[in-house]
Amino acid sequence: MKILVVGSGGREHALAWKLRQSHRTSAVFVAPGNAGSKACATTVPIQADDFAGLENFALKNAIDLTVVGPDNALASGIVDRFQCAGLKIFGPNQAAARLESSKSYAKEFMARHGIPSARFAICDSVNEGLRAATRFGFPVVIKADGLALGKGVVIVQSREEADRVLHRIMDDRLFGDAGTTVVVEEYLQGIESSVHALIDGERYCLFPTAQDHKALYDGNHGPNTGGMGAFSPSRLSSSDLQAIEEGILKPFLRGIQSDGVEYKGMLFPGLMLTERGPVVLEFNARFGDPESQAILPRLSSDLIDLLEATIEGRLGEVAPQWSTAVSVCVVLASKGYPERPETGKPVVGLDAVSELRDVLVFHAGTREHEGRILTSGGRVIGITALADSIRSARRKAYDAVSMIEFDGCYFRRDIGSIGTP
Ligand code: AMP
Ligand code: GLY
Numbered sequence: 317m318k319i320l321v322v323g324s325g326g327r328e329h330a331l332a333w334k335l336r337q338s339h340r341t342s343a344v345f346v347a348p349g350n351a352g353s354k355a356c357a358t359t360v361p362i363q364a365d366d367f368a369g370l371e372n373f374a375l376k377n378a379i380d381l382t383v384v385g386p387d388n389a390l391a392s393g394i395v396d397r398f399q400c401a402g403l404k405i406f407g408p409n410q411a412a413a414r415l416e417s418s419k420s421y422a423k424e425f426m427a428r429h430g431i432p433s434a435r436f437a438i439c440d441s442v443n444e445g446l447r448a449a450t451r452f453g454f455p456v457v458i459k460a461d462g463l464a465l466g467k468g469v470v471i472v473q474s475r476e477e478a479d480r481v482l483h484r485i486m487d488d489r490l491f492g493d494a495g496t497t498v499v500v501e502e503y504l505q506g507i508e509s510s511v512h513a514l515i516d517g518e519r520y521c522l523f524p525t526a527q528d529h530k531a532l533y534d535g536n537h538g539p540n541t542g543g544m545g546a547f548s549p550s551r552l553s554s555s556d557l558q559a560i561e562e563g564i565l566k567p568f569l570r571g572i573q574s575d576g577v578e579y580k581g582m583l584f585p586g587l588m589l590t591e592r593g594p595v596v597l598e599f600n601a602r603f604g605d606p607e608s609q610a611i612l613p614r615l616s617s618d619l620i621d622l623l624e625a626t627i628e629g630r631l632g633e634v635a636p637q638w639s640t641a642v643s644v645c646v647v648l649a650s651k652g653y654p655e656r657p658e659t660g661k662p663v664v665g666l667d668a669v670s671e672l673r674d675v676l677v678f679h680a681g682t683r684e685h686e687g688r689i690l691t692s693g694g695r696v697i698g699i700t701a702l703a704d705s706i707r708s709a710r711r712k713a714y715d716a717v718s719m720i721e722f723d724g725c726y727f728r729r730d731i732g733s734i735g736t737p
């Protein structure tokens with residue numbers, strides 16, 4: 317089979333790497349990919365939002381399966397477009413992806429179907445927002461309704477701050493149209509976690525757990541990022557998992573069926589484990605990044621079989637095999653990430669790391685220039701190590717990290733050593 321992966325991050329590199337291993341694969345293409353995807357795939361210089369270009373490429377090259385990484389492409393309807401052209405594609409269609417791309421839609425969906433989430437109000441003006449914030453009390457959470465590059469959620473401590481943030485989002489349009497509507501939400505206390513489950517419209521297939529480290533600095537301090545590292549399995553207990561299956565995944569399936577939403581793809585809910593059990597903070601309609609860089613290396617069976625079964629509504633027929641090895645993924649980021657990452661710095665040491673056993677290098681913001689690899693984004697490289705304990709996976713990952721250098725390279729030193737905020 318010929319496979320096309322859409323996107324350019326570490327997640328897409330990990331997907332391409334895993335898809336390449338299938339005996340069913342004859343070729344893997346990544347559009348646009350990065351300097352690292354070239355090791356396992358052919359990179360194609362078409363951006364993830366150029367749907368016409370991607371569709372032409374897939375038709376011309378008789379692509380058998382396209383796998384979509386980023387949320388924006390799903391939210392803008394890449395799946396619907398490929399399906400209209402008769403192309404097989406993995407990911408939810410535009411209507412289903414609204415569960416990630418519109419927080420108000422997701423909140424109403426959860427309320428309708430008894431899925432636990434924070435108390436909320438959907439607000440179309442600053443005044444409405446302020447009234448709701450005051451009603452819930454402080455701290456309170458203000459969320460731009462639409463996709464905002466992971467920056468659309470602000471926790472505010474006072475009425476003055478809420479006023480300022482609501483004006484910035486709704487009047488100054490800090491996040492553009494994503495902030496026309498906001499969701500104001502009760503602040504929840506607890507331990508953050510997430511799960512990944514494939515959804516074929518009628519069934520789910522739970523992936524092993526993984527824990528992201530979202531904050532920039534050690535000890536979970538500093539601003540939130542896309543994710544500075546992950547480990548798998550996470551410390552979710554089996555009773556937590558059971559509560560997630562019963563209280564979230566099963567009602568989710570009943571909800572999409574009763575609403576007539578055809579959801580086929582990955583569902584990756586962000587959760588807060590509270591005193592009253594797991595509560596959904598948000599739905600993501602895609603693989604997490606860096607979570608996928610920690611989870612996919614633990615899959616010992618075929619990924620194409622799983623993705624096809626999801627698309628074809630046959631998840632009941634597949635039984636993925638997972639390695640018992642533990643994985644730790646450490647992200648190397650550019651100086652200035654997440655606000656203003658410096659780019660264009662040469663990366664050295666990658667060849668030596670590629671020789672290491674049970675260590676994988678997934679590229680994110682890298683590009684090749686005159687035979688050298690240069691940084692080209694905020695998150696540059698993810699190093700995943702596999703071992704029989706989290707301690708040794710951590711040691712292996714950090715040994716490999718110490719072999720890689722670029723000007724301004726920053727990484728957290730506590731990935732995998734703390735599981736709770
Ligand atoms: P979201 O994009 O909705 O997951 O929000 C991003 C981050 O904001 C989450 O990972 C949490 O750290 C935080 N957050 C979101 N909603 C809440 C909430 N209701 N209570 C506390 N923290 C929240
Ligand atoms: N690591 C969090 C995310 O992919 O949204």
